[in-house]
Amino acid sequence: xxxxxxxxxxxxxxxxxxxxxxLFIGPLAGATTYSTSSGSTNRDTQFSYGMENIFVHDxxxxxxxxxxxxxGMEGSQTINVTQSNHWLAAEGKxxxxxxxxxPYVAVGAGAVFQTxxxxxxxxxxxxxxxxxxxxxxxxxxxxxxDDFGVSLSAKYYQFSNINxxxxxxxxxxxxxxxx
Amino acid sequence: xIVWWGLAWVSVIGCxxxxxxxxxxxxxxxLDDHTGHYSLQTVELHTVKDIRAxxxxxxxxxxxxxxxxxxxxxxxxxxxxxxxxxxxSAEFIDVGGVLHPADFRSMAxxxxxxxxxxxxNFYDRFRGNENLxxxxxxxxxxxxxHNFGVGEVELVNNAAFVPSLDLFWINxxxxxxxxxxxxxxxxxxxxxxxVFNVKFHAAEMANLEAGRITALQARRAEQSVAELWxxxxxxxxxxxxxxxxPPPDDGDLELGKNDLIKINRFIYGSLNEGIADYYGYEYxxxxxxxxxxxxxxxxxxxxxxxxxxxxxxxxxxxxxxxxSVDGAQTHLxxxxxxxxxxxxxxxxxxxxxxVDTEKAAFNFMGRYADKYTTDHEKRFISMGELVRLFxxxxxxADPLCQKIKAIFSGELNDGNxxxxxxxxxxxx
Numbered sequence: 001x002x003x004x005x006x007x008x009x010x011x012x013x014x015x016x017x018x019x020x021x022x023l024f025i026g027p028l029a030g031a032t033t034y035s036t037s038s039g040s041t042n043r044d045t046q047f048s049y050g051m052e053n054i055f056v057h058d059x060x061x062x063x064x065x066x067x068x069x070x071x072g073m074e075g076s077q078t079i080n081v082t083q084s085n086h087w088l089a090a091e092g093k094x095x096x097x098x099x100x101x102x103p104y105v106a107v108g109a110g111a112v113f114q115t116x117x118x119x120x121x122x123x124x125x126x127x128x129x130x131x132x133x134x135x136x137x138x139x140x141x142x143x144x145x146d147d148f149g150v151s152l153s154a155k156y157y158q159f160s161n162i163n164x165x166x167x168x169x170x171x172x173x174x175x176x177x178x179x
Numbered sequence: 180x181i182v183w184w185g186l187a188w189v190s191v192i193g194c195x196x197x198x199x200x201x202x203x204x205x206x207x208x209x210l211d212d213h214t215g216h217y218s219l220q221t222v223e224l225h226t227v228k229d230i231r232a233x234x235x236x237x238x239x240x241x242x243x244x245x246x247x248x249x250x251x252x253x254x255x256x257x258x259x260x261x262x263x264x265x266x267x268s269a270e271f272i273d274v275g276g277v278l279h280p281a282d283f284r285s286m287a288x289x290x291x292x293x294x295x296x297x298x299x300n301f302y303d304r305f306r307g308n309e310n311l312x313x314x315x316x317x318x319x320x321x322x323x324x325h326n327f328g329v330g331e332v333e334l335v336n337n338a339a340f341v342p343s344l345d346l347f348w349i350n351x352x353x354x355x356x357x358x359x360x361x362x363x364x365x366x367x368x369x370x371x372x373x374v375f376n377v378k379f380h381a382a383e384m385a386n387l388e389a390g391r392i393t394a395l396q397a398r399r400a401e402q403s404v405a406e407l408w409x410x411x412x413x414x415x416x417x418x419x420x421x422x423x424x425p426p427p428d429d430g431d432l433e434l435g436k437n438d439l440i441k442i443n444r445f446i447y448g449s450l451n452e453g454i455a456d457y458y459g460y461e462y463x464x465x466x467x468x469x470x471x472x473x474x475x476x477x478x479x480x481x482x483x484x485x486x487x488x489x490x491x492x493x494x495x496x497x498x499x500x501x502x503s504v505d506g507a508q509t510h511l512x513x514x515x516x517x518x519x520x521x522x523x524x525x526x527x528x529x530x531x532x533x534v535d536t537e538k539a540a541f542n543f544m545g546r547y548a549d550k551y552t553t554d555h556e557k558r559f560i561s562m563g564e565l566v567r568l569f570x571x572x573x574x575x576a577d578p579l580c581q582k583i584k585a586i587f588s589g590e591l592n593d594g595n596x597x598x599x600x601x602x603x604x605x606x607x
Contacts, residue, residue: 036284037265038232042243074283077355078471079209079217081283116272116281120209120217127279129272160281161231161268 022056024063024141024149026172032069032157034164046071052151052170054093054141061093061104061141067168079120086113089133093141101142108135112159133159135166149174197230197271197278204230205277208290209361213464215471217357221277222293230278233267233288238295239314240288242267244321244348259326264318287360288319291349294363298370301462305538310377318348319360336473338365340372342404347373357471364459364468371455375544379404382548391553400552403444419475420515422485426493426589434495436556442498443555445513450547450565453517454540456481457524461533466525479518481525487516490589491561516562523566523586530579543569563590574598 033045050067070084089110095102112133118125137155144150151170156163204224209217224230226237233240244264269288270281280286295315302308323334338349338359347369352358359365380401387397434442456479460466466481477483489497501511528536546568554560566587575583580598584591 035265035268037242037267042265071282075287076352076358078357079361081280081286083282114272114281116279118207118219118280118286120219123218125207125219125279127272127274129274129279129281160270162270 021177022174023177024052024054024056024151024170024172024174026052026149026151026170026174028052028065028067028151028168028170030067030153030166030168032067032164032166034162044071048087048166048168050087050168052153052168052172054091054151056095056141059095059098059102061095063091065089065091065108065110067166080118082117082119084115087111087133088113089135091135093139095141101140103138103140106135106137106139106153106155108137108155109133131159133157137166143174144171147173147175197273199224199227199230200276206230206271206289206293207277207279208286208293209357210290211361211363211463211465211468211471215465215467217361217471224289224292224296226296227292230271230289231267231269233269233292233319234314235292235296236314237299238292238317240267240292240317240319241265242284242288242319242321244318246321246323247326248323249326264321267319284320287349287358290361291317291319291366294366295370297363298367298462301367302370302374304534305541307374307541310381311373312345315373316346318346320351321348323348323350338369340369340376342372342376345373345376352472354473356474359472362463362468362472364463364465365472367462368455368459368469371458372451374541375451375454375548378544379548379551382545383552386549386552396556397552399440400555403440403555404447420478420512422478423487423489423497423515426489426497431492432495432499434499434559438499439559440556441502442495443551443560445498445501445511445516446560446562446565447551447555448513449516449562450520451517452514453520454524454544456514456517456521457528457540458537460521460525461528461537476514479514479521481518481521483522485519485522485586487519487562487587488589489562491559491563493589494561495559519562519586520565523569523583526579526582526586527575530575531573539569539573542572546571561590563587566591 027049028051029047029049031045032048033043036042036044046069048067048069050065052063052065054061054063065088067087068085069087070082073080073082075081087110089108091106091108093104093106095104110133112131114129114131116127118127135155135157137153139151139153141151142149149172153170154165154167157166202225204227205221206224207219207221210220210222211217224235227235241264245260245262247259249259267284267288269285271278271285272281280289295317299308325332325334334350335353336350336359338347340347349360352360383397383400386392387394392400456469459468460481467477469476469479498511524536524540527539531539547565550560550568566583574580575598577598
């Protein structure tokens with residue numbers, strides 16, 4: 001996973017120039033929330049953090065987003081489950097206008113790599129699974145200084161039988177790429 | 180882009196299916212090894228139609244509901260508001276055809292579903308499921324808030340059968356021990372309440388149709404057992420108990436009809452809890468099935484020796500005394516009184532065998548319900564009388580008989596409870 005992210009960064013390095021292009025890369029922090037049962041107001045909300053990288057060309061943009069979230073240990077001291085999720089997705093964005101702080105719509109797809117630790121009376125079991133994930137969202141992206149920018153995102157996502165909302169803010173390096 | 184998204188949606192639809200294999204789901208859940216030690220084991224679910232929605236022909240789950248309950252008339256309870264909950268979204272990771280729960284809730288519901296399937300089969304052996312409706316409805320992680328005029332108290336660390344709604348609920352578990360959703364004995368205990376409920380209604384209707392009770396008496400009998408709650412059930416941690424103290428010698432107590440109804444209702448509740456504890460033992464094969472989940476309830480271990488030394492007059496005083504403390508049963512719990520009866524059934528089971536004792540207890544429930552509906556307003560039906568009623572068809576032979584006399588020493592040592600003699604005449 002780290003290899004994939006690194007590959008993306010190298011691929012979109014400032015050495016690859018295409019006219020008035022920009023590259024955003026920065027850490028993100030936010031939350032992911034989903035209903036614990038169909039139609040219920042009972043929701044599980046977890047802090048998420050990760051990294052976002054966006055290549056911008058005029059009104060089009062695309063890149064990779066990585067997030068980690070985990071509900072932490074659930075259950076009792078005697079019987080409990082800890083779930084952790086690594087979410088890696090490729091996203092395509094369309095900026096509504098080609099100006100600074102233009103809102104955008106985005107679609108994404110990727111994978112959630114889930115690890116589940118189950119502990120029963122001191123004995124632990126580890127299981128891993130991979131789920132296809134897709135999302136649809138909106139956001140806003142813009143520069144706040146010469147080479148720095150901010151990205152705000154809100155999206156609806158789905159993987160396995162989880163349907164929820166994800167929100168995050170990302171502040172990072174946002175230089176223009178020279179021709 | 181469009182083709183790519185189309186492929187993505189197709190693959191999503193494919194991934195969302197979690198169909199059973201030949202009608203059977205194999206799931207990994209914590210199970211007891213009959214000694215109170217739990218470990219992860221792979222089990223099969225045979226009656227589940229949708230594992231993610233936790234829906235099947237034996238049981239169906241709803242999750243995250245909320246009830247607000249207040250004190251009703253006649254010592255019962257009423258719901259001020261009721262949200263039964265929503266269809267669950269259980270998550271699993273499929274590894275080689277075995278579903279591993281991906282979170283705690285899914286694991287707890289899968290374990291409860293497994294136990295309900297097994298428990299149904301358990302009660303099928305002696306027609307215990309007659310007139311029960313399936314699938315049974317189970318409310319998982321339901322919040323029940325109690326408003327009895329002293330502030331709000333949330334019910335936790337508990338599971339219950341609710342007779343008026345004919346459903347089960349499993350409340351949030353906040354202790355460090357084994358959550359009740361995994362405790363098969365606890366679920367079999369609650370299931371018994373639904374079986375006893377049916378037996379009670381059948382006896383009530385039979386007496387009504389035979390003219391032995393009036394419609395008004397039938398309604399009063401129904402109301403008296405509609406909801407049986409102890410204020411102790413609302414406490415986050417059940418207090419521990421070591422047995423009732425020896426009774427004082429205060430003589431008999433004259434009781435009016437309303438008091439008779441109250442104390443007979445308490446005995447009904449105690450018997451209900453005692454028999455439920457017994458069936459919890461027979462299902463789990465562990466007399467201490469409750470201790471891994473609620474260690475303070477160790478007195479209810481069926482193998483622990485007990486002595487109920489209160490005679491008939493003493494029992495009346497003991498029960499009436501508890502009602503005098505702010506109108507709530509603060510130190511007398513139906514579970515404690517029931518523990519004496521469950522201990523007796525445990526000893527009987529060691530001598531007669533599980534199958535004979537389960538059938539005897541099942542038949543006894545009907546006989547007792549019959550007696551209760553006709554007599555509960557007229558006279559006190561004591562613990563000793565219940566014991567005699569249980570052994571009506573088959574008297575216990577020594578050494579079992581002596582053990583039973585020792586448990587109910589207050590009533591059964593007066594010479595009118597005789598033991599059967601091997602090879603001799605059986606006294607009825």
